[in-house]
Amino acid sequence: MHKQTIQFEYEVFESIEELTTEDKKLMEDARKATALAYAPYSKFKVGAVAILNNGEIVKGSNQENASYPVGVCAERTLLGNAATLFPEVPIKSLYISYHNTKGESNEPVSPCGMCRQAISEYEHRTHQKIRLIISGMKGKVFAFEHASLLLPLSFSSVNLLGG
Ligand code: THU
Numbered sequence: 758m759h760k761q762t763i764q765f766e767y768e769v770f771e772s773i774e775e776l777t778t779e780d781k782k783l784m785e786d787a788r789k790a791t792a793l794a795y796a797p798y799s800k801f802k803v804g805a806v807a808i809l810n811n812g813e814i815v816k817g818s819n820q821e822n823a824s825y826p827v828g829v830c831a832e833r834t835l836l837g838n839a840a841t842l843f844p845e846v847p848i849k850s851l852y853i854s855y856h857n858t859k860g861e862s863n864e865p866v867s868p869c870g871m872c873r874q875a876i877s878e879y880e881h882r883t884h885q886k887i888r889l890i891i892s893g894m895k896g897k898v899f900a901f902e903h904a905s906l907l908l909p910l911s912f913s914s915v916n917l918l919g920g
Pocket residue numbers: 796799801802803818819820821828829830831832867868869872
């Protein structure tokens with residue numbers, strides 16, 4: 758037996774002011790996209806914005822349902838929009854923000870496990886890793902070189918169909 762370690766680094770910015778002009782604008786767009794959420798049950802509004810390899814920008818927001826499990830997260834709404842509007846075009850970077858009713862939105866929140874799996878599948882199907890940038894409505898910003906860093910030892914089509 759031996760032990761293995763998985764570790765990764767990510768960037769921490771004190772605010773969006775430290776980002777590049779493009780990253781700052783797209784994070785501002787993700788913050789604005791929280792207003793597009795339909796979240797009457799959780800009141801937790803999530804906005805997502807992606808820039809694709811072809812320069813197009815795609816948005817997503819969480820869409821809830823009275824039958825709770827039917828609701829869809831912002832990230833998966835975005836991925837469905839991107840795949841439908843621009844099939845086969847890889848996503849360069851994905852920006853996520855959120856807003857809750859308590860008005861506490863100054864810490865980045867990471868995508869849920871199901872969304873991590875969905876983002877990982879998107880990386881596989883488009884043969885390109887996705888940069889991930891997360892932040893609340895204000896405060897710190899975290900940037901991950903690849904979204905899949907957040908899902909180590911992930912399950913994918915390679916396992917299912919064989920490498
Ligand atoms: N939500 C997202 O949109 N993305 C995530 O990664 C975490 C959770 C949504 C789902 C639900 O509408 C609300 O936030 C509360 O869980």
